[in-house]
Amino acid sequence: MEFEGLLKAIANSVLSMDEEATAERTQEALAAGIDPLVIINEGLVAGMNQAGKLFEENEYFVPELLLCSDAMYAGLSVVTPHIEREENLYLGSVVIGVVEGDTHDIGKNLVKVMLEASGFSVHDLGRNVPAKAFVEKVREVNADLLCLSTLMTTTMGEMKKVIDLLEKENLRGRVKVLVGGAPISPSFASSIGADGYGENAARAVRVAKEMLGITQAKASQGGGR
Amino acid sequence: MEGRQRVLKLLKGARVRACSVFATEFWALNRRGYGIKSLLEDPEGLLPVVAEEAQNIDSDIFFFLAGLTSVPLMVLGGRFEFPEKGAPFAEAPLVEDRDDLKELDLKKIASDARVNQLRQASVELKRILRDRAMVAVNIRAPFTQAAQMVGSENFMRLLYRDERFVFELLEISTEIFLAYGLPFVESGAEMIYVSDPVASGDLISRKHFERYVYPYLKKIVAEIKRLGTPVLLHICGDTADRLDLIREIEPDIMSVDHKVDLEKAGEILGQRICLAGNVDPSQVMEYGSREEVERKALECMEKAGNRRFLLMPGCEISPDTPLENIKTFLDVGHGLATK
Numbered sequence: 001m002e003f004e005g006l007l008k009a010i011a012n013s014v015l016s017m018d019e020e021a022t023a024e025r026t027q028e029a030l031a032a033g034i035d036p037l038v039i040i041n042e043g044l045v046a047g048m049n050q051a052g053k054l055f056e057e058n059e060y061f062v063p064e065l066l067l068c069s070d071a072m073y074a075g076l077s078v079v080t081p082h083i084e085r086e087e088n089l090y091l092g093s094v095v096i097g098v099v100e101g102d103t104h105d106i107g108k109n110l111v112k113v114m115l116e117a118s119g120f121s122v123h124d125l126g127r128n129v130p131a132k133a134f135v136e137k138v139r140e141v142n143a144d145l146l147c148l149s150t151l152m153t154t155t156m157g158e159m160k161k162v163i164d165l166l167e168k169e170n171l172r173g174r175v176k177v178l179v180g181g182a183p184i185s186p187s188f189a190s191s192i193g194a195d196g197y198g199e200n201a202a203r204a205v206r207v208a209k210e211m212l213g214i215t216q217a218k219a220s221q222g223g224g225r
Numbered sequence: 226m227e228g229r230q231r232v233l234k235l236l237k238g239a240r241v242r243a244c245s246v247f248a249t250e251f252w253a254l255n256r257r258g259y260g261i262k263s264l265l266e267d268p269e270g271l272l273p274v275v276a277e278e279a280q281n282i283d284s285d286i287f288f289f290l291a292g293l294t295s296v297p298l299m300v301l302g303g304r305f306e307f308p309e310k311g312a313p314f315a316e317a318p319l320v321e322d323r324d325d326l327k328e329l330d331l332k333k334i335a336s337d338a339r340v341n342q343l344r345q346a347s348v349e350l351k352r353i354l355r356d357r358a359m360v361a362v363n364i365r366a367p368f369t370q371a372a373q374m375v376g377s378e379n380f381m382r383l384l385y386r387d388e389r390f391v392f393e394l395l396e397i398s399t400e401i402f403l404a405y406g407l408p409f410v411e412s413g414a415e416m417i418y419v420s421d422p423v424a425s426g427d428l429i430s431r432k433h434f435e436r437y438v439y440p441y442l443k444k445i446v447a448e449i450k451r452l453g454t455p456v457l458l459h460i461c462g463d464t465a466d467r468l469d470l471i472r473e474i475e476p477d478i479m480s481v482d483h484k485v486d487l488e489k490a491g492e493i494l495g496q497r498i499c500l501a502g503n504v505d506p507s508q509v510m511e512y513g514s515r516e517e518v519e520r521k522a523l524e525c526m527e528k529a530g531n532r533r534f535l536l537m538p539g540c541e542i543s544p545d546t547p548l549e550n551i552k553t554f555l556d557v558g559h560g561l562a563t564k
Contacts, residue, residue: 101311
């Protein structure tokens with residue numbers, strides 16, 4: 001019961017965007033002997049998931065989600081040194097970036113945070129990323145998933161160029177492609193040959209897991225490969 | 226009747242079939258293989274290219290300087306990178322802290338050679354296009370510009386962490402807007418296109434809009450209108466929950482993105498504001514068939530009903546938008562047979 005209360009307090013401090021309180025509650029939970037992975041999954045990530053839900057319901061917006069992620073990271077920096085390496089969650093390898101010509105990266109950063117919180121290993125190429133750089137990184141890290149983002153209608157066409165280049169380099173069959181950003185729609189995603197579309201950061205993670213066949217049970221066990 | 230006349234009539238309260246395809250100088254230059262930097266470096270040389278493309282379509286309003294809204298920040302010392310494709314972006318924030326605000330010398334804006342050349346280019350474009358299209362000069366709204374000054378993500382955090390700094394940024398961003406924008410009006414710009422993408426409901430809450438966006442937008446719209454120049458306001462994404470506040474800001478034209486229900490938007494905005502929108506610029510304009518463009522444009526006109534209405538895409542169009550779709554859109558908007 002005490003454990004539950006502590007975990008709930010961690011989740012609440014993430015949800016209320018309070019970095020200091022999140023770090024303190026996380027420290028308390030460690031001192032109480034709660035397993036670090038439980039603190040992450042049932043405290044920090046649970047709080048971030050609740051924030052994601054409020055974001056989907058238009059209760060939270062980008063500033064709120066950013067501050068929740070800051071709070072979550074404040075807690076993670078306390079708990080991470082206590083995790084045995086093999087205990088780390090690992091659901092798969094992701095390459096993410098904003099396509100060439102576009103520098104709006106807030107949405108991409110939120111997706112990155114949510115993917116990392118869920119247990120993916122994320123390689124962030126940043127913004128204004130040429131198609132070639134995406135493809136090279138996918139090959140280098142043997143990525144399971146490639147996430148492409150853009151905010152502008154003028155650069156949506158770049159997404160197709162990346163997918164075409166994956167085909168040309170014979171990598172398309174080895175990696176799933178998830179696209180997102182304000183002007184993107186499910187039909188656009190399918191028209192350029194993407195495997196999935198993430199309407200927002202929270203849904204992007206759900207779609208990513210579905211596309212990679214990751215079940216909830218597997219995720220909570222910290223499975224993968 | 227030509228495009229500019231249609232817009233003038235619309236602004237005077239007439240219900241005419243007006244239509245703009247939301248094409249910009251960025252669109253024009255890209256179509257011809259030029260990046261936006263070329264216009265900044267050689268406005269005189271590139272203006273004929275922009276004018277030719279603008280004259281190639283029958284759009285009632287042509288939007289100018291949409292790719293160069295960061296020029297006032299460049300003048301103040303901001304370092305911007307110009308990617309081959311897309312709009313310029315800040316290499317580093319212009320403002321790191323409060324002390325940096327004191328260092329900004331706004332007097333530089335009026336005397337800057339590049340700004341003066343762009344202003345002359347806007348006058349020249351108006352002269353070339355004459356009655357064919359009205360030229361709307363794009364100036365970035367104070368809120369979005371303030372976000373550019375410190376970096377958007379940082380700005381989003383500051384909304385919670387340092388409200389005093391946010392207000393200081395917004396005050397100076399408003400001064401920058403006026404120092405850069407009003408001389409365009411004084412040089413004869415016939416319309417000012419105020420864009421405020423960061424004020425979108427996709428990014429910030431209504432509560433933040435009311436506190437940080439509304440007062441400054443209201444002020445700059447009033448200043449421009451006081452000089453007798455109409456304002457077209459565009460905010461990307463979903464703005465449905467803040468249209469009542471936009472009604473109080475009183476732009477002459479409110480351009481809404483494709484996520485907004487036109488009928489409801491019209492009801493909230495009332496008769497004093499001309500509604501503009503909102504065919505999906507990518508899904509329909511760029512990737513849709515000619516028939517789809519026609520169907521969606523007609524749908525918008527139907528939703529707008531009997532109110533004053535300017536048919537436009539929901540946001541600026543991509544340079545890759547097929548010319549056939551653009552022409553179909555404009556024909557539908559102007560009530561011409563398309564088949």
